[in-house]
Amino acid sequence: MRRLAWRPAELVHAAAETETARTLRLRVPDWPGHLAGQHVDVRLTAEDGYTAQRSYSVAGPADGDLIELTVETVQDGEVSPYLTEEMRVGDQVEIRGPVGGWFVWRPESRAPVLLVGGGSGIVPLMAMIRTRRQAGSRVPFRLLYSVRDPGRRYYAEELRRPEPGLDVSYLYTRSAPEGLSRPARRIMLDDLAEGGWPASFEPDCYVCGPTGFVEAAADLLLALGHAPERIRTERFGPTGG
């Protein structure tokens, strides 16, 4: 078995996703490709040799040597502020991957899909949506996306465009836009009962976000009768949420 190599990666494009998140396009020579939902490890090295590594989900299918990440700034974070604020086009990091063979969606799959994302947890789910589109899959997808307020939505333009077989619902936790009947609050049973699939459809459920969000959403899915083995979770970040 060959060791997963660290590869140099160069920033070729970056754009603000929200006020606190940035999407980075990186060129990684000889990138082997990846599955929707997998992540990479990013390694930063300072001039004196000090290094730090973190994991980031890939946001879409590979485009030759290009991969895309979306990073949320964590206040006082060591790595994310570098990626979202400091790093400029032409700067380099090292990347290895792809990693993770469990939280993945394959376009051959026929089961309906329920995606439940909180905050930056949307990133691997977006990779699944984009992979479905690229593959021309007709598998029905539903996305429930929990964000603090409308300004925190990632990929808002792209998700606004109608896409056959993809339903998108937003769950606002702090402030909802005018005119929505659902008040701003954390995810509840009704949200999953209405915006998800009935358990009898046997959908594959992917839940990703901060720990507290994932715990709550996965428990609600169990309460609605979804089988534990159909609920895949990925937990980002601290217990606080």
Next chain:
Amino acid sequence: MSIISRGFRGRRRDDGGRVPPGQYLADDFPVLSAGPTPRVPLDRWEFAIDTEAEQTHRWSWEEFMALPAETPTVDIHCVTKWSKLDTTWEGVSLDVLFEDVETAAEYALVYSYGGYTTNLPLEDLLDGKAWIVHRFDGEELEPRHGGPARLIVPHLYFWKSAKWVRGIRLLNEDWPGFWETAGYHNYGDPWREQRYEGD
């Protein structure tokens, strides 16, 4: 040939050499698992050791709680890069659980409520290296951290410390578990950064 990230300075902390390479210190206690949190009622909980000769040693919750307990304080290291120093647990040493177990097996496959599995050499569970714990930081172990009881093997990456532990199967041959089959390293020594297959 390391690539410098222009403008990256990093945040160094003096950890007295206790944090393995590639890890950072976490102040909170992150959670990582592959699916929903199983909830195991204590009256149905049991822990079992199955030997290669198909003998089973079983403990109910009451029997388990009657065993002599220890309160190890250890450093833990998760493959997702966080480490936590001086975590305090309460539970039963695997040495106690293995007292009456007769085995010549070299490998252990740990299995959990919820279907999770992880493998390690049996010797990595013995001689004061591992515990089945039911308390963290003086409190009952929360379900999200593996309660009612989890394995703790602090010298390996934390995915080996199976949550919601249900039993250990002793095997003559190594049998990769859940993450080990999904591309993670078979052994998982944090000091050698054995994160992924082939490291």
